[in-house]
Amino acid sequence: MGEILRVDNMNVYYGAIHAVKGISFNVNEGEIVTLIGANGAGKSTTLQTVSGLLKSTTGDIRFMGESLMHVPAHKIVEKGLAQVPEGRRIFLQMTVQENLEMGAFVRGNEGIEESLENVFEQFPRLKERRTQIGGTLSGGEQQMLAMGRALMSNPKLLMLDEPSMGLAPILVEQIFDIIKELHKRGTTILLVEQNAQMALSVADRAYVLETGRITLSGTGAELAASDEVRKAYLGG
Amino acid sequence: MEFLSYLISGISLGSVYAIIALGYTMVYGIAKMLNFAHGDVIMVGGYLSYYAMFSFGLPWFVALPASMIVCACIGMLIERLAYKPLRQAPSLAVLITAIGVSYFLQNSALLIFGANPKTYSNPFQSVNPDGSINAGISLFGGQLTITYVSIVTIISCIIIMLALNFFTSKTKMGKAMRACSEDKGAAQLMGINVNRTISITFAIGSALAAVAGVLLCSSYTLIQPTTGSMPGIRAFTAAVFGGIGSIPGAFLGGLLIGIIESLAKAYISTQLSNSIVFAVLIIVLLVRPAGLLGKYVPEKV
Numbered sequence: 001m002g003e004i005l006r007v008d009n010m011n012v013y014y015g016a017i018h019a020v021k022g023i024s025f026n027v028n029e030g031e032i033v034t035l036i037g038a039n040g041a042g043k044s045t046t047l048q049t050v051s052g053l054l055k056s057t058t059g060d061i062r063f064m065g066e067s068l069m070h071v072p073a074h075k076i077v078e079k080g081l082a083q084v085p086e087g088r089r090i091f092l093q094m095t096v097q098e099n100l101e102m103g104a105f106v107r108g109n110e111g112i113e114e115s116l117e118n119v120f121e122q123f124p125r126l127k128e129r130r131t132q133i134g135g136t137l138s139g140g141e142q143q144m145l146a147m148g149r150a151l152m153s154n155p156k157l158l159m160l161d162e163p164s165m166g167l168a169p170i171l172v173e174q175i176f177d178i179i180k181e182l183h184k185r186g187t188t189i190l191l192v193e194q195n196a197q198m199a200l201s202v203a204d205r206a207y208v209l210e211t212g213r214i215t216l217s218g219t220g221a222e223l224a225a226s227d228e229v230r231k232a233y234l235g236g
Numbered sequence: 237m238e239f240l241s242y243l244i245s246g247i248s249l250g251s252v253y254a255i256i257a258l259g260y261t262m263v264y265g266i267a268k269m270l271n272f273a274h275g276d277v278i279m280v281g282g283y284l285s286y287y288a289m290f291s292f293g294l295p296w297f298v299a300l301p302a303s304m305i306v307c308a309c310i311g312m313l314i315e316r317l318a319y320k321p322l323r324q325a326p327s328l329a330v331l332i333t334a335i336g337v338s339y340f341l342q343n344s345a346l347l348i349f350g351a352n353p354k355t356y357s358n359p360f361q362s363v364n365p366d367g368s369i370n371a372g373i374s375l376f377g378g379q380l381t382i383t384y385v386s387i388v389t390i391i392s393c394i395i396i397m398l399a400l401n402f403f404t405s406k407t408k409m410g411k412a413m414r415a416c417s418e419d420k421g422a423a424q425l426m427g428i429n430v431n432r433t434i435s436i437t438f439a440i441g442s443a444l445a446a447v448a449g450v451l452l453c454s455s456y457t458l459i460q461p462t463t464g465s466m467p468g469i470r471a472f473t474a475a476v477f478g479g480i481g482s483i484p485g486a487f488l489g490g491l492l493i494g495i496i497e498s499l500a501k502a503y504i505s506t507q508l509s510n511s512i513v514f515a516v517l518i519i520v521l522l523v524r525p526a527g528l529l530g531k532y533v534p535e536k537v
Contacts, residue, residue, distance in 0.1 A: 103426060
Protein backbone atom coordinates (compact mmCIF):
# COMPACT_ATOMS: atom_id res chain seq x y z
CA MET A 1 0.00 0.00 0.00
CA GLY A 2 1.60 3.18 -1.17
CA GLU A 3 1.14 6.53 0.46
CA ILE A 4 -1.27 8.66 -1.53
CA LEU A 5 -1.43 11.83 0.55
CA ARG A 6 1.08 13.16 3.04
CA VAL A 7 0.55 16.39 4.96
CA ASP A 8 3.53 17.73 6.88
CA ASN A 9 3.37 20.57 9.37
CA MET A 10 0.35 22.35 7.94
CA ASN A 11 -0.33 25.84 9.32
CA VAL A 12 -3.31 27.85 8.12
CA TYR A 13 -4.37 31.32 9.15
CA TYR A 14 -7.55 33.29 8.57
CA GLY A 15 -6.06 36.74 9.02
CA ALA A 16 -4.90 36.75 12.63
CA ILE A 17 -6.69 33.53 13.54
CA HIS A 18 -4.47 30.49 13.59
CA ALA A 19 -6.92 27.78 12.51
CA VAL A 20 -4.63 24.82 11.83
CA LYS A 21 -1.52 24.56 13.96
CA GLY A 22 1.19 22.44 12.46
CA ILE A 23 -0.67 19.20 11.80
CA SER A 24 0.77 16.19 9.98
CA PHE A 25 -1.05 13.12 8.75
CA ASN A 26 -1.09 10.73 5.85
CA VAL A 27 -3.47 8.58 3.82
CA ASN A 28 -2.41 5.30 2.21
CA GLU A 29 -3.87 3.87 -0.94
CA GLY A 30 -7.09 1.95 -0.37
CA GLU A 31 -7.70 3.32 3.13
CA ILE A 32 -10.55 5.21 4.70
CA VAL A 33 -8.97 7.77 6.98
CA THR A 34 -11.10 10.06 9.07
CA LEU A 35 -10.46 13.37 10.79
CA ILE A 36 -12.88 13.81 13.64
CA GLY A 37 -13.35 16.68 16.01
CA ALA A 38 -15.74 19.30 17.24
CA ASN A 39 -17.01 22.31 15.40
CA GLY A 40 -14.19 24.76 14.74
CA ALA A 41 -11.41 22.22 15.28
CA GLY A 42 -9.98 22.95 11.82
CA LYS A 43 -11.23 19.91 9.93
CA SER A 44 -12.77 21.71 6.97
CA THR A 45 -9.88 24.14 6.87
CA THR A 46 -7.53 21.17 6.53
CA LEU A 47 -9.48 19.75 3.57
CA GLN A 48 -9.77 23.11 1.88
CA THR A 49 -6.04 23.55 2.20
CA VAL A 50 -5.36 20.15 0.66
CA SER A 51 -7.70 21.15 -2.20
CA GLY A 52 -5.79 24.39 -2.67
CA LEU A 53 -8.61 26.78 -1.77
CA LEU A 54 -6.59 27.87 1.26
CA LYS A 55 -2.82 27.95 1.58
CA SER A 56 -0.59 26.47 4.27
CA THR A 57 2.19 28.81 5.31
CA THR A 58 4.64 26.07 6.20
CA GLY A 59 5.51 22.44 5.54
CA ASP A 60 4.42 20.42 2.57
CA ILE A 61 1.39 18.65 1.10
CA ARG A 62 2.31 15.75 -1.14
CA PHE A 63 -0.16 13.92 -3.34
CA MET A 64 1.18 10.82 -5.10
CA GLY A 65 4.66 12.06 -4.28
CA GLU A 66 4.15 15.48 -5.84
CA SER A 67 4.02 18.70 -3.84
CA LEU A 68 0.75 20.62 -4.07
CA MET A 69 2.03 23.69 -2.25
CA HIS A 70 2.26 25.83 -5.36
CA VAL A 71 -0.42 24.18 -7.48
CA PRO A 72 -3.56 26.32 -8.04
CA ALA A 73 -6.84 24.79 -6.84
CA HIS A 74 -8.23 24.15 -10.31
CA LYS A 75 -5.16 22.09 -11.26
CA ILE A 76 -5.36 19.87 -8.18
CA VAL A 77 -8.54 18.14 -9.35
CA GLU A 78 -6.77 17.15 -12.55
CA LYS A 79 -4.22 15.25 -10.49
CA GLY A 80 -6.91 12.98 -9.10
CA LEU A 81 -7.98 14.63 -5.87
CA ALA A 82 -11.68 15.44 -5.55
CA GLN A 83 -13.55 17.01 -2.68
CA VAL A 84 -17.19 16.88 -1.66
CA PRO A 85 -17.37 20.18 0.18
CA GLU A 86 -19.11 20.90 3.44
CA GLY A 87 -22.72 21.87 2.90
CA ARG A 88 -22.64 19.99 -0.44
CA ARG A 89 -22.43 23.16 -2.52
CA ILE A 90 -24.02 21.69 -5.60
CA PHE A 91 -24.94 24.14 -8.35
CA LEU A 92 -28.52 24.84 -7.37
CA GLN A 93 -29.56 26.45 -10.64
CA MET A 94 -28.13 23.72 -12.84
CA THR A 95 -29.70 20.36 -13.62
CA VAL A 96 -28.53 17.13 -12.00
CA GLN A 97 -26.91 16.10 -15.26
CA GLU A 98 -25.16 19.47 -15.66
CA ASN A 99 -23.86 19.23 -12.10
CA LEU A 100 -22.39 15.84 -12.91
CA GLU A 101 -20.89 17.16 -16.14
CA MET A 102 -19.19 19.91 -14.15
CA GLY A 103 -17.67 17.19 -11.99
CA ALA A 104 -16.01 15.85 -15.14
CA PHE A 105 -14.86 19.31 -16.22
CA VAL A 106 -11.16 18.41 -16.19
CA ARG A 107 -11.66 15.33 -18.34
CA GLY A 108 -11.97 15.09 -22.09
CA ASN A 109 -15.22 13.80 -23.57
CA GLU A 110 -13.98 10.25 -23.56
CA GLY A 111 -15.61 7.91 -21.07
CA ILE A 112 -17.96 10.55 -19.68
CA GLU A 113 -21.06 8.55 -20.59
CA GLU A 114 -19.62 5.53 -18.84
CA SER A 115 -18.86 7.53 -15.70
CA LEU A 116 -22.38 8.96 -15.76
CA GLU A 117 -23.78 5.44 -15.93
CA ASN A 118 -21.58 4.41 -13.01
CA VAL A 119 -22.81 7.30 -10.91
CA PHE A 120 -26.42 6.56 -11.84
CA GLU A 121 -25.92 2.93 -10.90
CA GLN A 122 -24.58 4.03 -7.52
CA PHE A 123 -27.29 6.65 -7.04
CA PRO A 124 -30.44 5.55 -8.93
CA ARG A 125 -32.31 8.54 -7.50
CA LEU A 126 -30.10 10.88 -9.48
CA LYS A 127 -30.97 9.12 -12.70
CA GLU A 128 -34.66 9.66 -12.05
CA ARG A 129 -33.99 13.34 -11.42
CA ARG A 130 -31.50 13.82 -14.21
CA THR A 131 -33.18 16.85 -15.78
CA GLN A 132 -34.31 18.41 -12.51
CA ILE A 133 -32.72 21.60 -11.18
CA GLY A 134 -30.33 20.95 -8.27
CA GLY A 135 -32.16 23.34 -5.95
CA THR A 136 -35.30 21.22 -6.08
CA LEU A 137 -33.59 18.11 -4.64
CA SER A 138 -33.96 17.08 -1.01
CA GLY A 139 -30.99 17.33 1.33
CA GLY A 140 -30.10 13.66 0.99
CA GLU A 141 -30.37 13.80 -2.78
CA GLN A 142 -28.18 16.88 -2.84
CA GLN A 143 -25.55 15.02 -0.81
CA MET A 144 -25.71 12.14 -3.30
CA LEU A 145 -25.37 14.60 -6.15
CA ALA A 146 -22.36 16.22 -4.50
CA MET A 147 -20.75 12.80 -4.09
CA GLY A 148 -21.63 11.74 -7.63
CA ARG A 149 -20.26 14.98 -8.96
CA ALA A 150 -16.93 14.44 -7.21
CA LEU A 151 -16.76 10.87 -8.51
CA MET A 152 -17.18 12.11 -12.08
CA SER A 153 -13.56 13.25 -12.10
CA ASN A 154 -12.41 9.65 -11.45
CA PRO A 155 -10.52 10.64 -8.33
CA LYS A 156 -7.69 8.62 -6.80
CA LEU A 157 -8.52 10.20 -3.47
CA LEU A 158 -12.01 11.34 -2.50
CA MET A 159 -12.27 13.82 0.34
CA LEU A 160 -15.65 14.11 2.03
CA ASP A 161 -16.40 17.04 4.30
CA GLU A 162 -19.22 16.31 6.76
CA PRO A 163 -21.36 14.22 4.42
CA SER A 164 -23.81 13.47 7.24
CA MET A 165 -24.42 17.10 8.15
CA GLY A 166 -28.07 18.00 8.40
CA LEU A 167 -29.36 14.60 7.30
CA ALA A 168 -31.92 12.38 9.00
CA PRO A 169 -30.39 9.30 10.72
CA ILE A 170 -31.70 6.96 8.05
CA LEU A 171 -30.03 9.04 5.34
CA VAL A 172 -26.81 9.14 7.35
CA GLU A 173 -26.80 5.34 7.34
CA GLN A 174 -27.38 5.37 3.61
CA ILE A 175 -24.55 7.83 2.96
CA PHE A 176 -22.16 5.70 5.05
CA ASP A 177 -23.24 2.57 3.17
CA ILE A 178 -22.30 4.36 0.00
CA ILE A 179 -18.93 5.37 1.47
CA LYS A 180 -18.26 1.72 2.35
CA GLU A 181 -19.32 0.66 -1.10
CA LEU A 182 -17.01 3.19 -2.76
CA HIS A 183 -14.18 1.97 -0.57
CA LYS A 184 -14.89 -1.62 -1.52
CA ARG A 185 -14.59 -0.61 -5.17
CA GLY A 186 -11.11 0.71 -4.49
CA THR A 187 -11.58 4.43 -3.85
CA THR A 188 -9.30 5.88 -1.19
CA ILE A 189 -11.25 8.15 1.14
CA LEU A 190 -10.39 10.96 3.52
CA LEU A 191 -13.46 11.63 5.63
CA VAL A 192 -14.06 14.61 7.86
CA GLU A 193 -16.89 14.15 10.33
CA GLN A 194 -18.49 15.47 13.47
CA ASN A 195 -20.44 12.27 13.71
CA ALA A 196 -17.48 10.46 15.29
CA GLN A 197 -19.31 7.21 15.94
CA MET A 198 -20.26 6.69 12.31
CA ALA A 199 -16.91 7.86 11.04
CA LEU A 200 -14.93 5.55 13.35
CA SER A 201 -17.10 2.58 12.43
CA VAL A 202 -16.00 2.75 8.80
CA ALA A 203 -12.47 4.13 9.14
CA ASP A 204 -9.24 2.17 8.93
CA ARG A 205 -7.42 4.95 10.72
CA ALA A 206 -8.46 8.14 12.43
CA TYR A 207 -7.06 11.40 13.71
CA VAL A 208 -8.68 13.54 16.38
CA LEU A 209 -8.42 17.26 15.79
CA GLU A 210 -8.83 19.74 18.64
CA THR A 211 -8.51 23.49 18.15
CA GLY A 212 -6.19 23.10 15.20
CA ARG A 213 -3.98 20.32 16.61
CA ILE A 214 -3.99 16.56 16.23
CA THR A 215 -4.34 15.23 19.75
CA LEU A 216 -4.89 11.53 19.08
CA SER A 217 -4.47 9.06 16.27
CA GLY A 218 -4.86 5.37 15.74
CA THR A 219 -6.99 2.78 14.02
CA GLY A 220 -10.71 3.35 13.90
CA ALA A 221 -11.34 0.61 16.41
CA GLU A 222 -8.65 1.85 18.82
CA LEU A 223 -10.08 5.34 18.90
CA ALA A 224 -13.64 4.10 19.20
CA ALA A 225 -12.52 2.22 22.30
CA SER A 226 -10.43 5.04 23.75
CA ASP A 227 -11.80 6.65 26.89
CA GLU A 228 -10.89 10.13 25.83
CA VAL A 229 -12.71 9.87 22.53
CA ARG A 230 -15.71 8.20 24.09
CA LYS A 231 -16.01 10.96 26.65
CA ALA A 232 -15.51 13.80 24.25
CA TYR A 233 -17.29 12.64 21.14
CA LEU A 234 -19.28 9.50 21.64
CA GLY A 235 -21.38 10.65 24.54
CA GLY A 236 -20.16 8.35 27.21
CA MET B 237 -49.03 53.72 -38.43
CA GLU B 238 -47.28 56.36 -36.41
CA PHE B 239 -47.47 54.13 -33.37
CA LEU B 240 -45.96 51.24 -35.32
CA SER B 241 -43.08 53.39 -36.40
CA TYR B 242 -42.37 54.52 -32.80
CA LEU B 243 -42.68 50.95 -31.63
CA ILE B 244 -40.16 49.73 -34.19
CA SER B 245 -37.71 52.46 -33.32
CA GLY B 246 -38.25 51.55 -29.65
CA ILE B 247 -37.52 47.90 -30.36
CA SER B 248 -34.42 48.86 -32.29
CA LEU B 249 -33.19 51.16 -29.51
CA GLY B 250 -34.10 48.49 -26.98
CA SER B 251 -32.08 45.92 -28.91
CA VAL B 252 -28.98 48.09 -28.51
CA TYR B 253 -29.71 48.49 -24.79
CA ALA B 254 -30.17 44.73 -24.53
CA ILE B 255 -26.81 44.07 -26.17
CA ILE B 256 -25.12 46.48 -23.76
CA ALA B 257 -27.08 45.22 -20.76
CA LEU B 258 -25.73 41.73 -21.43
CA GLY B 259 -22.23 42.97 -20.70
CA TYR B 260 -23.35 44.37 -17.35
CA THR B 261 -25.38 41.36 -16.39
CA MET B 262 -22.82 38.70 -17.38
CA VAL B 263 -20.01 40.46 -15.54
CA TYR B 264 -22.25 41.00 -12.52
CA GLY B 265 -23.35 37.37 -12.58
CA ILE B 266 -19.78 36.08 -12.49
CA ALA B 267 -17.57 38.71 -10.92
CA LYS B 268 -20.38 40.12 -8.70
CA MET B 269 -19.33 43.63 -9.62
CA LEU B 270 -20.89 46.53 -11.49
CA ASN B 271 -18.53 47.37 -14.30
CA PHE B 272 -19.35 51.03 -14.82
CA ALA B 273 -16.61 51.27 -17.43
CA HIS B 274 -18.71 49.07 -19.70
CA GLY B 275 -20.47 52.04 -21.31
CA ASP B 276 -17.14 53.54 -22.30
CA VAL B 277 -16.05 50.36 -24.02
CA ILE B 278 -18.99 51.07 -26.37
CA MET B 279 -17.36 54.39 -27.21
CA VAL B 280 -13.99 52.70 -27.74
CA GLY B 281 -15.66 50.22 -30.10
CA GLY B 282 -17.31 53.12 -31.90
CA TYR B 283 -13.99 54.92 -32.46
CA LEU B 284 -12.22 51.75 -33.52
CA SER B 285 -14.86 51.01 -36.14
CA TYR B 286 -14.86 54.68 -37.16
CA TYR B 287 -11.16 54.60 -37.98
CA ALA B 288 -11.38 51.15 -39.52
CA MET B 289 -14.16 52.23 -41.87
CA PHE B 290 -13.37 55.84 -42.63
CA SER B 291 -9.59 55.96 -42.38
CA PHE B 292 -8.72 52.50 -43.62
CA GLY B 293 -11.75 52.18 -45.87
CA LEU B 294 -12.69 48.76 -44.59
CA PRO B 295 -16.28 47.57 -45.14
CA TRP B 296 -18.43 47.35 -42.00
CA PHE B 297 -18.39 43.55 -41.97
CA VAL B 298 -14.62 43.66 -41.54
CA ALA B 299 -14.55 46.70 -39.24
CA LEU B 300 -17.14 45.22 -36.89
CA PRO B 301 -15.35 41.93 -36.07
CA ALA B 302 -12.04 43.80 -35.90
CA SER B 303 -13.34 46.22 -33.29
CA MET B 304 -15.01 43.35 -31.44
CA ILE B 305 -11.67 41.56 -31.15
CA VAL B 306 -9.80 44.68 -30.04
CA CYS B 307 -12.53 45.54 -27.52
CA ALA B 308 -12.48 41.98 -26.18
CA CYS B 309 -8.75 42.37 -25.56
CA ILE B 310 -9.25 45.78 -23.95
CA GLY B 311 -11.96 44.29 -21.72
CA MET B 312 -9.66 41.49 -20.58
CA LEU B 313 -6.86 43.98 -20.02
CA ILE B 314 -9.09 46.22 -17.89
CA GLU B 315 -10.13 43.24 -15.82
CA ARG B 316 -6.58 42.02 -15.42
CA LEU B 317 -5.08 45.39 -14.47
CA ALA B 318 -7.90 47.12 -12.59
CA TYR B 319 -10.26 44.52 -11.14
CA LYS B 320 -8.30 41.31 -10.62
CA PRO B 321 -6.03 42.81 -7.93
CA LEU B 322 -9.24 43.71 -6.06
CA ARG B 323 -10.76 40.21 -6.10
CA GLN B 324 -10.77 40.07 -2.29
CA ALA B 325 -11.45 43.78 -1.75
CA PRO B 326 -14.77 45.19 -0.50
CA SER B 327 -17.26 45.80 -3.30
CA LEU B 328 -17.21 49.56 -2.74
CA ALA B 329 -13.52 49.65 -3.68
CA VAL B 330 -14.27 47.74 -6.87
CA LEU B 331 -17.17 50.04 -7.71
CA ILE B 332 -15.05 53.16 -7.31
CA THR B 333 -12.30 51.57 -9.40
CA ALA B 334 -14.84 50.89 -12.14
CA ILE B 335 -15.90 54.53 -12.12
CA GLY B 336 -12.22 55.45 -12.28
CA VAL B 337 -11.69 53.20 -15.29
CA SER B 338 -14.70 54.83 -16.91
CA TYR B 339 -13.18 58.32 -16.50
CA PHE B 340 -9.83 57.00 -17.64
CA LEU B 341 -11.32 55.70 -20.89
CA GLN B 342 -13.32 58.87 -21.53
CA ASN B 343 -10.38 61.16 -20.91
CA SER B 344 -8.01 59.00 -22.92
CA ALA B 345 -10.49 59.29 -25.78
CA LEU B 346 -10.62 63.04 -25.27
CA LEU B 347 -6.84 63.17 -25.47
CA ILE B 348 -6.49 60.87 -28.45
CA PHE B 349 -9.56 61.66 -30.55
CA GLY B 350 -10.35 65.21 -29.41
CA ALA B 351 -13.52 66.67 -27.93
CA ASN B 352 -15.22 67.49 -31.21
CA PRO B 353 -17.88 65.04 -32.31
CA LYS B 354 -16.99 63.22 -35.49
CA THR B 355 -19.48 62.39 -38.20
CA TYR B 356 -19.99 58.67 -38.34
CA SER B 357 -21.57 57.95 -41.69
CA ASN B 358 -24.12 55.22 -41.44
CA PRO B 359 -22.65 52.16 -43.18
CA PHE B 360 -26.06 50.52 -43.42
CA GLN B 361 -27.45 52.57 -46.29
CA SER B 362 -26.92 52.89 -50.00
CA VAL B 363 -26.89 55.75 -52.43
CA ASN B 364 -29.47 55.65 -55.22
CA PRO B 365 -28.44 56.35 -58.83
CA ASP B 366 -30.06 59.77 -58.59
CA GLY B 367 -27.86 60.69 -55.64
CA SER B 368 -30.51 60.37 -52.92
CA ILE B 369 -29.84 58.16 -49.94
CA ASN B 370 -31.64 54.91 -49.51
CA ALA B 371 -31.64 54.37 -45.74
CA GLY B 372 -34.43 51.90 -45.33
CA ILE B 373 -37.42 49.96 -46.55
CA SER B 374 -40.56 51.90 -47.33
CA LEU B 375 -43.83 50.21 -46.48
CA PHE B 376 -47.49 51.12 -46.92
CA GLY B 377 -46.80 53.57 -49.71
CA GLY B 378 -44.13 55.45 -47.80
CA GLN B 379 -46.14 55.86 -44.60
CA LEU B 380 -43.77 53.64 -42.66
CA THR B 381 -40.01 53.51 -43.16
CA ILE B 382 -37.90 50.96 -41.40
CA THR B 383 -34.24 51.90 -41.60
CA TYR B 384 -31.65 49.29 -42.46
CA VAL B 385 -29.87 50.20 -39.20
CA SER B 386 -32.97 49.22 -37.25
CA ILE B 387 -33.22 45.95 -39.14
CA VAL B 388 -29.54 45.15 -38.63
CA THR B 389 -29.82 46.08 -34.94
CA ILE B 390 -32.84 43.89 -34.28
CA ILE B 391 -31.35 40.97 -36.21
CA SER B 392 -28.02 41.33 -34.37
CA CYS B 393 -29.84 41.27 -31.07
CA ILE B 394 -31.71 38.10 -31.99
CA ILE B 395 -28.54 36.37 -33.22
CA ILE B 396 -26.65 37.35 -30.05
CA MET B 397 -29.50 36.11 -27.89
CA LEU B 398 -29.61 32.73 -29.63
CA ALA B 399 -25.83 32.39 -29.63
CA LEU B 400 -25.51 33.20 -25.93
CA ASN B 401 -28.33 30.88 -25.06
CA PHE B 402 -26.57 28.10 -26.93
CA PHE B 403 -23.25 28.99 -25.33
CA THR B 404 -24.47 28.95 -21.74
CA SER B 405 -26.69 25.89 -22.01
CA LYS B 406 -24.77 23.62 -24.38
CA THR B 407 -21.04 24.30 -24.23
CA LYS B 408 -18.67 23.21 -21.51
CA MET B 409 -17.24 26.70 -21.11
CA GLY B 410 -20.70 28.25 -20.92
CA LYS B 411 -21.79 25.80 -18.25
CA ALA B 412 -18.56 26.43 -16.35
CA MET B 413 -19.47 30.12 -16.46
CA ARG B 414 -22.84 29.42 -14.86
CA ALA B 415 -21.13 27.24 -12.26
CA CYS B 416 -18.73 30.10 -11.42
CA SER B 417 -21.57 32.56 -11.12
CA GLU B 418 -23.22 30.33 -8.53
CA ASP B 419 -20.30 29.25 -6.39
CA LYS B 420 -16.69 30.06 -7.22
CA GLY B 421 -15.24 27.79 -4.54
CA ALA B 422 -17.23 24.78 -5.70
CA ALA B 423 -16.35 25.62 -9.31
CA GLN B 424 -12.66 25.53 -8.39
CA LEU B 425 -13.16 22.15 -6.77
CA MET B 426 -14.45 20.98 -10.17
CA GLY B 427 -11.17 22.10 -11.72
CA ILE B 428 -12.65 25.20 -13.35
CA ASN B 429 -10.16 28.04 -13.68
CA VAL B 430 -12.19 30.87 -12.19
CA ASN B 431 -9.80 33.64 -13.21
CA ARG B 432 -9.85 32.53 -16.80
CA THR B 433 -13.64 32.27 -16.76
CA ILE B 434 -13.95 35.83 -15.46
CA SER B 435 -11.54 36.97 -18.14
CA ILE B 436 -13.59 35.29 -20.88
CA THR B 437 -16.75 36.89 -19.52
CA PHE B 438 -15.16 40.33 -19.80
CA ALA B 439 -14.04 39.49 -23.33
CA ILE B 440 -17.56 38.51 -24.41
CA GLY B 441 -19.17 41.52 -22.73
CA SER B 442 -16.68 43.92 -24.31
CA ALA B 443 -17.03 42.37 -27.76
CA LEU B 444 -20.78 42.90 -27.45
CA ALA B 445 -20.13 46.49 -26.39
CA ALA B 446 -18.23 46.95 -29.66
CA VAL B 447 -21.27 45.68 -31.59
CA ALA B 448 -23.44 48.12 -29.66
CA GLY B 449 -20.96 50.91 -30.44
CA VAL B 450 -21.17 50.34 -34.19
CA LEU B 451 -24.97 50.12 -34.14
CA LEU B 452 -25.39 53.14 -31.89
CA CYS B 453 -23.03 55.37 -33.86
CA SER B 454 -24.62 54.25 -37.12
CA SER B 455 -28.04 55.35 -36.01
CA TYR B 456 -26.93 58.62 -34.35
CA THR B 457 -24.25 59.25 -37.05
CA LEU B 458 -22.06 60.96 -34.48
CA ILE B 459 -19.29 59.88 -32.17
CA GLN B 460 -17.60 61.69 -29.29
CA PRO B 461 -15.79 60.64 -26.09
CA THR B 462 -19.00 60.65 -24.06
CA THR B 463 -20.98 58.61 -26.60
CA GLY B 464 -21.09 55.58 -24.34
CA SER B 465 -22.13 57.21 -21.06
CA MET B 466 -25.86 57.69 -21.43
CA PRO B 467 -26.58 54.45 -23.33
CA GLY B 468 -24.38 52.72 -20.73
CA ILE B 469 -26.49 54.05 -17.88
CA ARG B 470 -29.75 53.22 -19.64
CA ALA B 471 -28.53 49.71 -20.37
CA PHE B 472 -27.49 49.33 -16.75
CA THR B 473 -31.02 50.35 -15.83
CA ALA B 474 -32.27 47.76 -18.30
CA ALA B 475 -30.12 45.07 -16.67
CA VAL B 476 -31.49 45.92 -13.22
CA PHE B 477 -35.01 46.17 -14.62
CA GLY B 478 -34.79 42.67 -16.10
CA GLY B 479 -33.01 41.25 -13.06
CA ILE B 480 -29.26 41.73 -12.91
CA GLY B 481 -27.36 38.49 -13.41
CA SER B 482 -30.06 37.07 -15.66
CA ILE B 483 -29.31 36.88 -19.39
CA PRO B 484 -32.95 36.68 -20.56
CA GLY B 485 -33.64 39.50 -18.08
CA ALA B 486 -31.13 41.73 -19.85
CA PHE B 487 -32.93 41.18 -23.16
CA LEU B 488 -36.35 41.79 -21.74
CA GLY B 489 -35.20 44.79 -19.73
CA GLY B 490 -33.37 46.27 -22.71
CA LEU B 491 -36.34 45.92 -25.03
CA LEU B 492 -38.80 47.33 -22.51
CA ILE B 493 -36.60 50.32 -21.64
CA GLY B 494 -36.13 51.04 -25.35
CA ILE B 495 -39.83 50.84 -26.09
CA ILE B 496 -40.83 52.89 -23.04
CA GLU B 497 -38.26 55.54 -23.91
CA SER B 498 -39.38 55.74 -27.52
CA LEU B 499 -43.09 55.89 -26.74
CA ALA B 500 -42.58 58.34 -23.89
CA LYS B 501 -40.65 60.64 -26.22
CA ALA B 502 -43.35 60.36 -28.87
CA TYR B 503 -46.49 60.72 -26.81
CA ILE B 504 -45.60 62.34 -23.51
CA SER B 505 -42.53 64.52 -23.54
CA THR B 506 -39.00 64.33 -24.88
CA GLN B 507 -37.66 66.11 -21.81
CA LEU B 508 -39.44 63.81 -19.44
CA SER B 509 -38.51 60.56 -21.19
CA ASN B 510 -35.64 59.82 -18.81
CA SER B 511 -37.78 60.51 -15.78
CA ILE B 512 -40.47 58.21 -17.12
CA VAL B 513 -37.98 55.41 -17.75
CA PHE B 514 -36.62 55.68 -14.22
CA ALA B 515 -40.08 56.00 -12.70
CA VAL B 516 -41.05 52.71 -14.34
CA LEU B 517 -37.84 51.18 -13.03
CA ILE B 518 -38.62 52.31 -9.49
CA ILE B 519 -42.15 50.92 -9.65
CA VAL B 520 -40.94 47.56 -10.97
CA LEU B 521 -38.28 47.31 -8.28
CA LEU B 522 -40.84 48.13 -5.59
CA VAL B 523 -42.95 45.21 -6.73
CA ARG B 524 -40.16 42.85 -7.74
CA PRO B 525 -36.95 43.83 -5.95
CA ALA B 526 -34.91 41.24 -7.90
CA GLY B 527 -36.09 42.66 -11.25
CA LEU B 528 -38.50 41.12 -13.73
CA LEU B 529 -36.64 37.84 -14.24
CA GLY B 530 -34.28 38.03 -11.28
CA LYS B 531 -33.98 34.64 -9.69
CA TYR B 532 -34.58 33.74 -6.13
CA VAL B 533 -33.75 30.10 -5.57
CA PRO B 534 -34.55 28.83 -2.11
CA GLU B 535 -31.65 26.92 -0.65
CA LYS B 536 -32.30 23.66 1.12
CA VAL B 537 -30.18 22.92 4.14
